[in-house]
Amino acid sequence: MSDFQAWATAAQARTENVLSALLPPPDIAPQRLHQAMRYAVLGGGKRVRALLAYAAGELCNANAEQVDLAAASVELIHAYSLVHDDLPCMDDDDLRRGKPSCHKQFDEATALLVGDALQTLAFQVLAKPEAFPDARQQVTMIHLLTQASGSRGMAGGQAIDLASVGLSLTQQELEFMHIHKTGALIRAAALLGAHSAPLQDETRTRALDHYAKCIGLAFQVVDDILDDQADTATLGKTAGKDAEQNKPTYVTILGLERAKALADELHADAIASITPFGEQGQRLVQLADFITGRAY
């Protein structure tokens, strides 16, 4: 196992433990809701956003303990978005991470409330009184996560995505959608990791911001490539749905080869912004490799 794999595995396990401790226990009322929340969050996922938060923390001299709440909060927002995204009125997906999606395992009303309550929990985690030494910094972090999640961030991206079904988008329009739909939260993951540090370093935060924007887009380009190529069994979710729903993707707009070239370019750009920081940026560099070269 490579050094990076060992680090990632440890960070994923750490994320799982932190999330499990933050989620309400399954035996506390309302039990079914709490069981469904745990089902939707625990036991799966690559935790890319949490890994990003921890790696960004390393760049900014925050230890893992200081980053735990930031990592958990972005994973909770991500989990809520998947639960709502899978609902029949949205993407209508029966499979998620190789398991029945939340509304299939429970029911639609429960899944709706699961998403709602997970979003609340994400902010609750960051708003725990005294969780961070500087309350003003804490308010900044919460605000940052709201910007990434709301109508001018992730939720807005979903709306643009919905509106684009069956339309022929330009690359620029597709990018605008992804910057909101997935990019905003990936960027927030990196920035929240940085903000978890006891001292703020603006040069590093700016570099991280650029890195995260590139890697967020690369992540989406790779996702489109995988969705085009992989079969359902390998992917753990229903493959080829984008094409089936006539959704524009980087592959449909650019073709496979140019989509791959774009992913490589974004990957190189992300790494270039981090290399000046040497050893402390190594996890971010490895993470960029992992995200663009990832195999399920």
Add this chain to the structure above:
Amino acid sequence: MSDFQAWATAAQARTENVLSALLPPPDIAPQRLHQAMRYAVLGGGKRVRALLAYAAGELCNANAEQVDLAAASVELIHAYSLVHDDLPCMDDDDLRRGKPSCHKQFDEATALLVGDALQTLAFQVLAKPEAFPDARQQVTMIHLLTQASGSRGMAGGQAIDLASVGLSLTQQELEFMHIHKTGALIRAAALLGAHSAPLQDETRTRALDHYAKCIGLAFQVVDDILDDQADTATLGKTAGKDAEQNKPTYVTILGLERAKALADELHADAIASITPFGEQGQRLVQLADFITGRAY
């Protein structure tokens, strides 16, 4: 027009203006989502939660300007919950405040995202950097709103409500549901109003807490009475749905007369906790009258 009516009308108009300024403009992308968010929030509602926040502010020496963000944040949470509650997989309601509900006016996917984005906006409003003089106080307010909204607050109450359809609940079980479903946010409205004050007074906050618990429950008892009696035209929403869906209510459990007596009792209890503060509590006393004696 009574002094209270004039005050309430002014506070409702104030709330409308504050919300309109905080909601994203309808011409900013994604336009349809932003238009739907504004549709769901603006132009209606009694703004009971905002009135409570302003009245609590008066008790605690906060002026209206200082309470604006608190009042808006609870109204945004309330509005999100109505949009999701009206969805087909939940209460499946076509009417809200005399207009088509959000998913009828737009579509289900948009309504889902509207609720999601309104929840985010509620926290964004409170997390605006420097919005409050004391950042630690600000974090406390955000945390308070998450507790009231999440799986052990409002969303949890919805889950308990769903699970109780067709069951015969005891009065105690019904109360447990309502304390979560509506009580938690009403309590948060009062407490956030109090926390908006520059100086905190624990005696007043404790009295407010008791007041809000009583009035929250009274609000629900009255709602059940109205739902039992009113017709759809007067109510502005589909009447008699609870009975039709075989949901337990205070009227079905206690009968009409005992339900009315309970509302009176809770009303008296609420007022008793506020009277020691004389003139500064008058809006809260009038608000208790308004809530229990209200006519649509």
